[in-house]
Amino acid sequence: MPRFAANLSMLYPELDFLDRFEAAAKDGFRAVEYLFPYSYERRELAARLSANGLQQVLFNAPPGDWDGGERGLACLPGREAEFREGLSKALDYAEALDCPRVHAMAGLVPEGVEREAVQPTYIDNLRWAAAEAAKAGRDLLIEPINTRDIPRFFLNRQDHAHEIVEAVGAPNLKVQMDLYHCQIVEGDVAMKIRKYLPTGRVGHFQIAGVPERHEPDIGELNHPYLFKVIDEVSAQCGWDGWVGCEYRPARGAVPRGSSDGLGWLRGLALA
Numbered sequence: 001m002p003r004f005a006a007n008l009s010m011l012y013p014e015l016d017f018l019d020r021f022e023a024a025a026k027d028g029f030r031a032v033e034y035l036f037p038y039s040y041e042r043r044e045l046a047a048r049l050s051a052n053g054l055q056q057v058l059f060n061a062p063p064g065d066w067d068g069g070e071r072g073l074a075c076l077p078g079r080e081a082e083f084r085e086g087l088s089k090a091l092d093y094a095e096a097l098d099c100p101r102v103h104a105m106a107g108l109v110p111e112g113v114e115r116e117a118v119q120p121t122y123i124d125n126l127r128w129a130a131a132e133a134a135k136a137g138r139d140l141l142i143e144p145i146n147t148r149d150i151p152r153f154f155l156n157r158q159d160h161a162h163e164i165v166e167a168v169g170a171p172n173l174k175v176q177m178d179l180y181h182c183q184i185v186e187g188d189v190a191m192k193i194r195k196y197l198p199t200g201r202v203g204h205f206q207i208a209g210v211p212e213r214h215e216p217d218i219g220e221l222n223h224p225y226l227f228k229v230i231d232e233v234s235a236q237c238g239w240d241g242w243v244g245c246e247y248r249p250a251r252g253a254v255p256r257g258s259s260d261g262l263g264w265l266r267g268l269a270l271a
């Protein structure tokens with residue numbers, strides 16, 4: 001079975017953020033990911049990881065004005081300085097948390113601007129950021145995201161993400177392959193895993209049920225089948241990354257919360 005990381009931005013919403021580390025560990029997770037660490041002291045986060053025997057496997061670079069609707073800076077002309085400053089901060093956190101990968105969200109195509117017009121900025125920013133991440137010993141990730149969840153998001157398809165990685169030409173720039181977004185935008189998910197995982201350009205997976213983004217055993221995707229495909233292809237190509245559980249629990253009723261929705265994971269362990 002793949003190795004699963006709990007996404008603490010979405011799982012355990014019934015708990016304060018810092019208490020989610022312990023909850024994930026109690027549920028058997030050995031790794032966590034989340035959107036942003038920046039509201040917390042590096043020391044506090046590192047202590048939570050260590051106290052609970054958890055690895056940090058992914059978080060995102062600062063995304064711009066999140067509450068104002070921004071979803072990343074990487075493709076935004078005129079925001080290069082802010083992108084660079086944010087990436088440097090992310091790499092500092094990555095070192096403190098011993099986190100091997102950082103996701104730089106692409107951002108929204110500005111109103112009235114053609115999608116193609118921002119690609120040069122995106123590529124230039126990623127080239128600079130991948131070089132900085134390489135100096136720090138980290139991978140930089142980009143993620144195709146569906147435009148129902150994030151209208152006007154620049155990067156939506158796996159083929160586009162892989163073209164960008166090739167154009168940048170940095171070995172530590174990789175694709176965060178979220179099977180939820182992939183199913184919504186393009187489908188044919190198992191064949192896309194078979195196509196892209198052996199390229200060495202997939203740095204991380206994420207999962208959620210489609211279309212509601214609840215537990216993976218709710219909805220139209222057959223996750224046990226997809227996990228077998230990941231296992232089979234990983235055995236052939238030596239991939240040993242993580243699968244982030246990035247979904248909003250539907251079954252998590254008080255008092256036991258998100259743990260009640262983890263039957264899909266316990267079932268896999270027993271399968």
Ligand SMILES: O=C(O)C(=O)CO
Nearest residue numbers: 060103143145178246
């Ligand atoms: O929205 C998502 O799927 C993300 O992973 C954002 O980082």
